[in-house]
Amino acid sequence: MSDWIEACAADDIDEEDVIRFDHEGRTFAIYRSPDDEFFATDGLCTHEHIHLADGLVMDDIIECPKHNGRFSYKTGQAKGAPVCVNLKTYPIRVEAGKVLIQLGQ
Amino acid sequence: MTVTSGMVIIGAGECGARAAFALRENGYEGLVTLIGAEKHLPYERPPLSKDIMVCEDHPVARTIAAQEYFDEKAIQFIAETTVTHIDRRAKQLAFADGQSLPYEKLLLATGAIPRTLPLAAESRHCAYLRSFDDALTIRARFRPGARIVIVGGGFIGLELAASARKRGAEVTVLETQARVLMRGVPEEIAETIAARHRQEGVQLRCGIGISAIRDSGASATIGLANGETIHADLVIIGIGAVPVTALAEAAGLETGNGIFVNEYLQTSDPDIFAAGDCCIFPLALYGGRRVRLEAWRNAQEQGTLAARNMLGFAEPHLSVPWFWSDQYELGLQVAGLPDEGTLTIRRDLGDGAFILFHLAADGRLVAASGIGPGNAVARDIRLAEMLIARSACPAATQLAAPDVKLKSLLAA
Ligand SMILES: Cc1cc2nc3c(=O)[nH]c(=O)nc-3n(C[C@H](O)[C@H](O)[C@H](O)COP(=O)(O)OP(=O)(O)OC[C@H]3O[C@@H](n4cnc5c(N)ncnc54)[C@H](O)[C@@H]3O)c2cc1C
Ligand code: FES
Numbered sequence: 250m251s252d253w254i255e256a257c258a259a260d261d262i263d264e265e266d267v268i269r270f271d272h273e274g275r276t277f278a279i280y281r282s283p284d285d286e287f288f289a290t291d292g293l294c295t296h297e298h299i300h301l302a303d304g305l306v307m308d309d310i311i312e313c314p315k316h317n318g319r320f321s322y323k324t325g326q327a328k329g330a331p332v333c334v335n336l337k338t339y340p341i342r343v344e345a346g347k348v349l350i351q352l353g354q
Numbered sequence: 355m356t357v358t359s360g361m362v363i364i365g366a367g368e369c370g371a372r373a374a375f376a377l378r379e380n381g382y383e384g385l386v387t388l389i390g391a392e393k394h395l396p397y398e399r400p401p402l403s404k405d406i407m408v409c410e411d412h413p414v415a416r417t418i419a420a421q422e423y424f425d426e427k428a429i430q431f432i433a434e435t436t437v438t439h440i441d442r443r444a445k446q447l448a449f450a451d452g453q454s455l456p457y458e459k460l461l462l463a464t465g466a467i468p469r470t471l472p473l474a475a476e477s478r479h480c481a482y483l484r485s486f487d488d489a490l491t492i493r494a495r496f497r498p499g500a501r502i503v504i505v506g507g508g509f510i511g512l513e514l515a516a517s518a519r520k521r522g523a524e525v526t527v528l529e530t531q532a533r534v535l536m537r538g539v540p541e542e543i544a545e546t547i548a549a550r551h552r553q554e555g556v557q558l559r560c561g562i563g564i565s566a567i568r569d570s571g572a573s574a575t576i577g578l579a580n581g582e583t584i585h586a587d588l589v590i591i592g593i594g595a596v597p598v599t600a601l602a603e604a605a606g607l608e609t610g611n612g613i614f615v616n617e618y619l620q621t622s623d624p625d626i627f628a629a630g631d632c633c634i635f636p637l638a639l640y641g642g643r644r645v646r647l648e649a650w651r652n653a654q655e656q657g658t659l660a661a662r663n664m665l666g667f668a669e670p671h672l673s674v675p676w677f678w679s680d681q682y683e684l685g686l687q688v689a690g691l692p693d694e695g696t697l698t699i700r701r702d703l704g705d706g707a708f709i710l711f712h713l714a715a716d717g718r719l720v721a722a723s724g725i726g727p728g729n730a731v732a733r734d735i736r737l738a739e740m741l742i743a744r745s746a747c748p749a750a751t752q753l754a755a756p757d758v759k760l761k762s763l764l765a766a
Contacts, residue, residue, distance in 0.1 A: 265761075297405075303729040305736045314732030315678070315685075317651065330372060330654050331398070333419070 253342070253349040259287070260346065267311060267322070269302035272352065277339065278302045279348060280322045282309060288322050289341045289350045295327065295334035358385060359456035361664055362447065363463055364437045364601070366390025368398065368650060369630030370463035371418045372657035373664075374429045380665055386429045387455065389447075391436045394486055395421060400650055402489040403510050404680055407496060407517035415486040440605040442623055459625050459664040462613055463657060464598035466631040466648055471505060471591045477567045479574040480589045483510055495588045498522030503576060503586035505564065507534030509679045511592030512547065516681040519554045526557040526584060528576075533560050538677075540692050540710055542700075543725050550682055595648055597632045610634060612646040617670035619660045627664055629656035638672050639742070640694055640720070649677035674739050683727050689739035690721030699753045707731055711738065717747035734760050 256270045262281040269292055270277045276292035278301045294301055294313040303314040311322045318332030325336040340351040361377050363370045366388050374388045390396065397415035406413045424431045439448035446456040467484055474480040481492050492514070496502065500523040504511045507529035515525045527534070535544040551558050563579035567589060576584050597612040608614040608622040612634030619627050619635065630653040636642040655673050662669055679686045695712025702708045707726020714720045722738035724731030737760035741748060748766075752758045 299729065303732055305733050312736065314729035314736075317676075317736070330375075330658075331418075 253351050256289070256341075256348045256350045258346055259343050259348055262287075262348075265306050265308075267302050267304065267306050269300055270350070275352070276300065277350065277352075278311065278322070279341070279350065280306060280311065282306075282323070287341045287343055287348055289339040290320070290322050290325055290336040294318055294332065295336060296332045301336075359445065359458045360385025360387065361459055361461070361661075362455060362457040363388045363461045364447070365463035365465055365598075365630075365632070366392065366396045366431065366433070367463060367465045367630065367653065368396070368418065369465070369653035369657035369660075370461065371396035372654045373461050373463060373629065373661040374424075374431075375419070375427060376658040376661035377665070378427045378429070380662055380667075382661075382665055384458070386427075387432065388424075388429055389432045389435050389437055391434065392485060392487075393434045395419070395424075395431070395433070397486060398650075399484070402483060402486060403513035403517060406486075406489045407493050407514065408520045413490065413493065437601060440601060440626075442605055442626070445625065457625075459627065461657075461660050461664060462602055462621070462626065462628040462632060463630050463653075463660075464601065464628075464632045465653075466595035466597050468591065469594045469596050471564075471593055473564060473567050474505075474589065474591055477569050477574050477589065479569055479586065480567065480591055482591050483514065484595070492588070492590060496521040496523050499524065500587045501573070501585060502526070502588050502590065503528065503574075503584060504590045504592055506592035506594070507531070507558070507560065508537070508592055508594060509535070511590070512551065512681055513679060514590055514592065515551060515556050516554070519556060525555075526559065526586075527551070528562055528564060528578075529558075529560045530563050531560060534558065538688065538692070539686070540698065540712075540723055542708075542710060543686065543723055546706075546725050547681060547684065547686070550684055554682065595631070597634075597646060599632060602626075602628065602632075617642075618663045618668060619656060619671060620663065627660045629653070629660040635671060637675070637691075638670060639674060639745075640691070645675070645691070647675055647677075649675060651676050672743075674742050676735075676739060684725055685727070685729055685731065686723070686725045687731055687735040688721065688723040689735050690719075690742045692721040692723055694720040697750070699750050701734070701754055701756055703730055703734070703756060705730060709734055709738070711748075711753045713747075713750070718745050719748055719753075737761055737764060740764055 265283045267280045278292045280288040299315040305312045319328040325338040396418045468482040502518045502523045504527045566577035599609040602613045603609045613628040634646040676689045692712045697713040699711040707730035709724035712721040748763045
């Protein structure tokens, strides 16, 4: 069991948007959906290692900025060429305006 | 006796491989055969001028899928086999060894090959880049201090120039036109890229013709039209690509600068489709203007669409053209065809990144081209692409203002 880590303030992310969060040499992407829920995934695309936080969020999809590979940021599922490997997702919760993420080992 | 025929795809590049998978994704259960002239499993070409040239370890081709995946999807992949004849009447293909293969529907995804320079024909020190094997040959000669001359200031030439510099080679680029990237990229962006190359020590010489290439031992001597000579350990010819149409032409299909297809990617024979770099197609976005693209995403999209239309979906190709290029830390992306525009609006994004929006005379946004470090322009180019797809007419003042979010224009 690992601890919850404070990633950012809820207000740091616009609705239907994403930001990058780096922690102890790892990089993550934190999303706020159009219906105001928060999600977290690994920060790098599984095709080439590109930061997904530079990409575009549309509904429940994050689109990679490099070659438009698409993932569901809610489930991590790869949604077709050129990406075929899913993204890892992480538990997330909001408490008193702060976004907390549980990173695991 | 009945011979079962099925879907056959000629050309196992990006487009052919995507089409094979798309046939299965769309529920097709018959035979799928993918035939390719190269010995490798289908692989991605864009890294050939980029990562493959500079990576530290022994380079490996980035395959589109592993053999097991082809097996799992029951796609018969036949490597190292060139199709030499299409018998349209009998609906079957002939191979060099006399074998034949019947087809129900056929997809031509034969791609393009580098345009050759007749002056280079006699030289052993000239190379072209299209395949993984070409890339290995070139890579082996990118050594510190090696003199590399690149003929042609197009994307492949410039990406190779950047890669060669990273490997410590001395690089000269010779371009006959007045500037680099004459096709497809506006001057302001080409100038940004040219300046970056000069800063890295690349000799960029535009408006210069070549009169001869002669070998002298381990190097080549290039004679320039102005009488000057330069020496090179390796000359790379990057003067564009030509579509592979001979097979289609011999079968009596309509061809020109590419295999002619309609908006459903169907050739003049309704049982034969063509897609990717080899085809010339009408672009609905610009009133049916015929274009041939040499772009990776187009190869994927058209491969997928051709597969659906082989199965009878009858869907037109509607996508907005899009491509990228990477040189040093700079990322370029272009959505739409900038030459459709008459008015250009610039938006600065900070860090030297900027986007040019190209508007037609009637106010429609027809293209957007952007450049900046890393993926700085990606998000806005993607949003611009969506505006282009809708034939939106955003106000010039809003496009120019970095604080106006493009996403808000999309909602309008
Ligand atoms: C070095 C390089 C860098 C690139 N970088 C970028 C980039 O950064 N961005 C971008 O958008 N695009 C880029 N591209 C373009 C992109 O790779 C192409 O658009 C894409 O590969 C086209 O796919 P295709 O399947 O249509 O053709 P191809 O990839 O050319 O595949 C066609 C295949 O068909 C085979 N074939 C042909 N005739 C026969 C026959 N008769 N029988 C059997 N097989 C046959 C060929 O051997 C080949 O393997 C790059 C291309 C190259 C070469
Ligand atoms: S790096 Fe993300 S799609 Fe290629």
